[in-house]
Amino acid sequence: MPSSTTLDLLSIRQSAEVVAIDWTAISDNEGRRLRALGIDVGAPVEKLYKGMFGMNDPIALKVGRMMIAVRKSHARAISVSPVAETIPA
């Protein structure tokens, strides 16, 4: 299993768990919003889509039963550890 990486580098359809967030790279307001949307240490996430025309920005994530969009600049501050259970048949 691949070791810890950041959310922007995670591949599509890959599930992961948030292991650390560099809150200093995110404004207070945005940090609150991220937590309100369920992104915090320990949250299970799945990367669903990435930006248009092959650009990796913004990223669409599944958090719980919700889909949210984050920019690459934020995704870079979120460290995740990929988990095995992935790719539903």
Added chain:
Amino acid sequence: MSEIAPLIVLAGNPNSGKSALFNALTGARQKIANYPGVTVERKSGHFSFADGRPAELVDLPGSYSLDPTSPDEEVTRGVIMGLQKGERRPDAIILVLDAANLDNHLRFALEVIALGSPVVVALNMMDLAERDGLTLDPAKLEQALGVPVVPTVAVRRRGLQDLSAAVESRLQHKPDNIEPVVAKDRDHGLGKQAKRIAKLAIVSETAGRRWSERADAVFLHPFVGPLILFGVLFVMFQAVFAWSEAPIGWIEGASEWVAAAVETNLPAGFIRDFIIEGAIGGVGSVVVFLPQILILFLFILLLEASGYMTRAAYIMDRMMASVGLSGRSFIPLLSSFACAIPGIMATRSISDPRDRLTTILVAPLMTCSARLPVYAIIIGAFIPPTQVGPGIGLQGLVLFGLYVFGIIGAMIVALVLRSTVTKGPNSGFLMEMPKYQLPLMKDILIGLWQRAWIFLRRAGTIIFAATVVLWLLLTFPKVPEDSAMSQVDYSAAGRIANVIAPIVKPVGFDRDIALALIPAMAAREVAVAALATTYAIDAPDEEAEAKSLTERLQSRWSLPTALAFLAWFVFAPQCISTIAVTRRETNGWRWPTFMVVYLFALAYVAAGITYWSAVALGL
């Protein structure tokens, strides 16, 4: 019991189906106003309990947290805590939760319950949760939260009576022994607690039909997605112009009929002129845009209710980011193609204040439908209808170019503003993308009715006042009987035009154009009517008078002047209503003043460059 009807507020996360529940509980009898001092809408309606006793119901702005990150969330927090100016403390709070998204929505619910407020939870969209493969136990949730929980399906009107009964008993038995079940450490702790409680309430969870995700595989496809968005926008603009033709004709016919009726029934004089030219002419010229605005809003409301709008914002975000904005600015700017007024109002959904201000300031650069009559007559008179390619006419190409000119202008201005007056860290783009849903006709119709009403009320007040002032400027002082001057020349407006004329002369505009620009401040398309009036009055004989405006323009204007006139209208802030709405949305005169100055400066420079380039090229 007090005589005043109890105040019940609806609170909950965005996308919890809160507004659908509000519509189901109140029907179309709703009142929209602003909270004092802020540009947050206060939506209220009447509601009756089973025994007929009335209550006032208020739909609070959707919130993720009591720790506010936007003006909307600040108002929600203020009302719930009983601190909001212009609102009494609510007697009961209905917390609306999406049953399929409990672990997230419980966060906000837990915060509110912790305050000890009289809460009833509406576990909404139960049907969608079941479709998603979720089985919930409301009783377990009730136990865990310590407040009544009622399962509802707002769009099917299911659970409404139970909800009403629960609220009623909550009002009668003021709770005094609330046991807050919330941990003291906010924020990080809340998320964990929400997840724990959600787990308690979920009886079983199976992978349901995920058609929403399958739809996104197409709509958010890196190449197909933008193509679909482009197609949707194309259909929308086609509809705005094609479907509105007939109703616009009816409105014009009706205002002509009213004007004729007034003319035959009132004696000639000031009052009659005022009613026909000032009131009917002025307000009529704005009300003709109602069909286009309604069609545009029909599309926007449908796209919003279905959940597609957030996908459009997602697709456009990268492009908007390149000029310092975010995908959230896309919808307001799109609306501005019909009219900047609804566009500027739609900026309320942008949470970052700098993003919002930038979007408001560039919204007038989107080619609104009021510019079309001006563009159409000038292009028709000066651009030959030649073909430049298979199926591509030069006239259409010029019109398209003017739209592109406006968009490029807006992008450059946004970029400059974001690194000067609205400088600041680039805001992120954090957005929930809700599941796709079939829009409910009733909700769409209520939304349309509200937009139409807001627009008509504005046409009846601000726009009416502005047109009356302009009409008075053109009518007074009255030209003396023995004077050789025309009324227009002698009027206050004519004198103002004489002052403006030397200023606009370098960019190829003569005094007649300067004169036409004054009434066009009320609404751009008035420029066409003003030119027609001026040239009709100045016509030396009847034969000349019979000429069409197109022919007169051709004989009086050079091609460089015509092109400069077009360039001027791409930028010029010639719309008092836009300035008024900007003042309201930014709470002061500072930003509307800034907007007017920079747009006039740009218009002047653009017209100048166009005029002198065209002259130099020998056109």
